[in-house]
Amino acid sequence: MKRVSIAPRPDWKTKVEALGFDWHSAPTDTDPVGTYWDESAYWELTSDEVDTLEAATAELHEMCLAAADAAIKRKLLPHFGFDARACAFIEESWARRAEDQPSIYGRFDFAYDGKGPPKLLEYNADTPTGLYEAAVVQWTWLEERFPGRDQFNSIHEGLVEGWTALRENFPQSDTAAATLHLTCLTPHAEDEGTLNYMLDTALEGGWTAKTIAAGDIGWAAPLDARGELDGHFADLQDTEITALFKIVPWDWLLSDEFGPRLAHLVKEKRLTVIEPAWKMLLSSKAMLALLWEMYPDHPNLLPAFMERTAFAPGATVVAKPLLGREGANISIATLGEGGALAGAPLATMEGPYGAEGYVYQALAPLAQGADDQGQIHNAVIGSWVVAGQPRGIGIREDVSLITHNRSRFVPHLF
Amino acid sequence: MNPKMRKSRYVTVLLAGAALSALASCDDNNVMTGKDETLYPSAEACAAERDPAECQAGFETAKAEHVKQAPKFTTREECEAAGYQVCEVGQVVNREGGSGSFFMPMMMGYLMARSFGGGGMMGGYGLPPQGAPNQTQNAPRQAGTAAPAGRPVYGDRNGYLYTGGSPIGRTAPGTTSLGSRGIAMAPTSRGGFGGSARGFSGGS
Numbered sequence: 270m271k272r273v274s275i276a277p278r279p280d281w282k283t284k285v286e287a288l289g290f291d292w293h294s295a296p297t298d299t300d301p302v303g304t305y306w307d308e309s310a311y312w313e314l315t316s317d318e319v320d321t322l323e324a325a326t327a328e329l330h331e332m333c334l335a336a337a338d339a340a341i342k343r344k345l346l347p348h349f350g351f352d353a354r355a356c357a358f359i360e361e362s363w364a365r366r367a368e369d370q371p372s373i374y375g376r377f378d379f380a381y382d383g384k385g386p387p388k389l390l391e392y393n394a395d396t397p398t399g400l401y402e403a404a405v406v407q408w409t410w411l412e413e414r415f416p417g418r419d420q421f422n423s424i425h426e427g428l429v430e431g432w433t434a435l436r437e438n439f440p441q442s443d444t445a446a447a448t449l450h451l452t453c454l455t456p457h458a459e460d461e462g463t464l465n466y467m468l469d470t471a472l473e474g475g476w477t478a479k480t481i482a483a484g485d486i487g488w489a490a491p492l493d494a495r496g497e498l499d500g501h502f503a504d505l506q507d508t509e510i511t512a513l514f515k516i517v518p519w520d521w522l523l524s525d526e527f528g529p530r531l532a533h534l535v536k537e538k539r540l541t542v543i544e545p546a547w548k549m550l551l552s553s554k555a556m557l558a559l560l561w562e563m564y565p566d567h568p569n570l571l572p573a574f575m576e577r578t579a580f581a582p583g584a585t586v587v588a589k590p591l592l593g594r595e596g597a598n599i600s601i602a603t604l605g606e607g608g609a610l611a612g613a614p615l616a617t618m619e620g621p622y623g624a625e626g627y628v629y630q631a632l633a634p635l636a637q638g639a640d641d642q643g644q645i646h647n648a649v650i651g652s653w654v655v656a657g658q659p660r661g662i663g664i665r666e667d668v669s670l671i672t673h674n675r676s677r678f679v680p681h682l683f
Numbered sequence: 684m685n686p687k688m689r690k691s692r693y694v695t696v697l698l699a700g701a702a703l704s705a706l707a708s709c710d711d712n713n714v715m716t717g718k719d720e721t722l723y724p725s726a727e728a729c730a731a732e733r734d735p736a737e738c739q740a741g742f743e744t745a746k747a748e749h750v751k752q753a754p755k756f757t758t759r760e761e762c763e764a765a766g767y768q769v770c771e772v773g774q775v776v777n778r779e780g781g782s783g784s785f786f787m788p789m790m791m792g793y794l795m796a797r798s799f800g801g802g803g804m805m806g807g808y809g810l811p812p813q814g815a816p817n818q819t820q821n822a823p824r825q826a827g828t829a830a831p832a833g834r835p836v837y838g839d840r841n842g843y844l845y846t847g848g849s850p851i852g853r854t855a856p857g858t859t860s861l862g863s864r865g866i867a868m869a870p871t872s873r874g875g876f877g878g879s880a881r882g883f884s885g886g887s
Contacts, residue, residue: 288696319689398886405694420690454877454885463886466696473695487871492722492844492854503871507851509843517876517885527875552887594887661689674886683689 270314270383272638272646277308278413289466290406292459295675306402307677308410310640312648312664314683318383319421325387325569326377326652326659332567333392336559337363337550348575349553350591350625355523358532362546369538370545371438372657373431373514374400378672379650380633386568388633389560390649391589394551395544396518398459399651399678401466403663404428407680418682421662425470427655432474434656439512439541449478450504452486453516460516467514481505483517488530498533502540512541519549520592554589554628573630578608585615585632590622596673598622601632616670635670644668648679722836722844724792724861732865738795741833745793749835752847753787762786766839769859788837792861794846795833 278284285293285306296303314322340346341363346356362370376397381387404424411420439447449471453460464480471478481504489507490500502510515522522531534540550556557573564570572580580586582605590598597620605611635647646666653660667676723729729738750773756762762770767788774784834846842854854861 393887396885396887404691405696408691408694411690419688423689423691425691425694452876457885460885469695483876484874486876487873488875489851489871491842492866507871515885518887521885522876525876525878530875 270312270318270381270636270638270648272310272636272640272648273313274310274641275308275414278410281306281308284409284413285406288405288409289462290401292462303675305675305677306406307666307679310638310646310666310679312636312638312679312681314421314681315383316683318381319683322379322381322387322421322650322652322662323659325379325389326654329377329389329392329569330375330654330657330659332560332564333394333551333556336556336563337547339563340550340556340559345555345559346550348626349550349555351520351549351553354532355520355549358523358536359546359550361536363550366545366547369541370547371435371541372544372548373428373435373655375544375548375551375654376400376663377652377654379652380571380635381650382634382636387650387652388571389557389569390571390630390633391554392551392556393651394548396516396552396594397651397653398463398516399663399665400424400653401463402678403651403653403661405466407663407678410680411682415682420680420682422660424653424655424661427653427658427660428467428470429473431656432471432476435543436475447477447512448508448510449476449512449514450510451478451480451514452483455482455484464516467516471514479504481510483515486510486527488527498530500530501534502527502530510540512543514543518552518592518594519544519546552592554591554593554630555626557589557630558628571631571633573628575626575628576608577604577629580604580608580629580631582606582611586629587632588627588629590620590627591625593620593622596620596671596676599671601670618671618673646679647672649676720794720796720834721865722792722794722861723865724863728863728865729795733795741795742793743833745833745835746790748833748847749790749837750787752835753790753837754848756786759786762788766841768838768840768857788839790835791838791844791859792836793833794836794851 282293290306293306294303295305340349341360346359351359374397375392375394376399377392378390379387380390403422408420408422408425411418436447451464451468451471453464455461468478468480485505487503487507488500489503494500504510522528531540535542535546555575558575561570561573574580577586577588583603585601585603588600588602593599596618598618600614600617602614603611635649637645637647639645646668647670648664648666649672651663651665653662662681664679664681665672665676666679667673723738726738726742729741754765755773756765756770759770769789770786771789772784773787836844836846836851838844838854838858840857842858844851844854
């Protein structure tokens with residue numbers, strides 16, 4: 270893992286915008302440039318490091334599935350941050366996962382500096398993002414700048430293969446030819462761009478597919494409706510939605526007005542949602558504590574507990590809200606006696622999460638590299654699982670210890 | 684390329700690169716939603732509520748459209764096996780005078796817009812159904828209004844009702860008749876997703 274500075278392509282903006290990547294910058298009042306896609310550097314890995322990341326990803330994915338199974342058997346879901354209704358819904362989704370609850374992708378985040386083994390920070394199993402940057406933008410960067418070099422990135426091929434397999438195994442319905450609808454919240458350049466890319470890969474995988482804004486999804490009641498759950502979701506042409514890919518977290522969908530209807534249709538097997546509801550379980554950071562309990566001292570895991578009193582005084586730990594996203598509400602602190610804070614937190618991030626509870630994880634060193642001005646950048650490796658297989662990585666960088674939604678995406682090669 | 688390479692051999696960027704604003708709008712959400720439409724099982728049922736000539740013209744338009752739109756099968760068994768509750772025979776006559784038959788789901792009723800506004804096309808359909816060339820001859824025209832048109836409706840054994848291949852609603856499975864009265868279509872409600880967004884990305 271080595272950070273290499275390089276002059277960006279002079280016309281990089283035009284080139285990435287031609288790909289539809291129009292969220293390459295996120296200017297704010299305090300940062301008018303707001304660089305998000307940053308090709309003033311790249312990370313160079315060794316072939317062995319790529320092998321290590323690939324093996325860790327495959328093994329952790331299996332471990333997470335085993336832990337999900339254990340969580341349900343031991344009835345631990347209430348500790349994962351979900352209410353009773355969501356727990357029952359997740360349990361049923363898990364029971365039917367091989368039947369009609371298919372998954373296409375997920376992303377592990379690793380702390381990995383190439384010295385010790387990769388350490389799992391979290392599993393973004395429900396709504397992983399940074400997909401287009403990893404699958405397409407860094408690939409086109411490599412092909413232009415270093416066409417002879419390699420990249421741990423067959424994410425695109427994995428998605429197409431995944432959609433193809435899903436299409437072939439999709440339960441056929443009497444009522445509509447299998448059309449895949451894809452949805453996200455709007456307006457949101459990044460989510461919409463990612464959704465359009467997913468649409469591309471689904472079309473290439475053989476689906477009939479169309480996008481719809483989440484707010485445009487309609488509820489069509491039958492002529493003789495018996496109760497408010499009687500009906501189906503419809504697109505703007507009033508075609509019934511039977512397969513839905515969504516970049517909206519399950520916990521948000523369930524708490525929306527249409528949430529009970531969504532859960533009902535999934536239970537009735539009239540609607541297949543991708544990612545499926547059981548991915549909520551893998552996404553909850555309570556999983557980190559369960560993994561550590563089931564696989565203590567596993568080389569790819571960090572000590573993690575639901576109670577910070579479990580750490581010895583002097584430990585530096587990261588508090589993570591169970592259902593948090595994009596670094597929100599994460600704080601880093603050194604603990605004193607009985608889990609109390611020793612001094613001020615080393616870093617904190619604001620956000621809307623935390624009421625659902627926290628998990629506490631030991632702090633791991635991130636890969637670090639300096640730019641030409643001597644500024645140190647911390648890197649987190651996002652490792653993609655596509656259709657159950659490790660398929661590549663995308664690297665996010667920040668000068669802060671906490672990676673968040675404005676942390677930069679930096680390409681890699683090996 | 685070296686087959687041992689770990690990078691994609693290709694990527695495709697079709698729509699993602701097309702700078703679509705496909706998600707942006709729901710301005711057209713009245714099109715084909717069934718809003719302001721009534722489903723009539725027959726021209727008689729329609730005539731009980733509104734102008735009989737209008738009803739008859741709508742029925743004939745729908746019937747002609749039904750023959751064009753409905754899925755066709757060579758035998759009744761195939762039609763029923765495809766899930767349709769009741770199948771009927773249709774005749775085709777070719778230019779040389781020969782004829783043949785086919786099977787298709789029976790037209791269970793037809794949709795009529797509830798009222799005809801002044802000017803323009805009715806009910807938000809946008810366009811009159813294709814293949815209704817006799818419409819202007821058959822239908823009485825009122826000054827400033829569009830000719831009445833009907834949209835054919837057929838059903839499958841699960842109770843789903845279709846027009847032009849798109850599901851428009853559902854009645855009890857096994858329904859073979861829509862009764863004797865018009866049924867106001869339940870409008871599609873939207874906006875039930877997105878309330879929890881809190882201004883954050885859905886990604887993580």
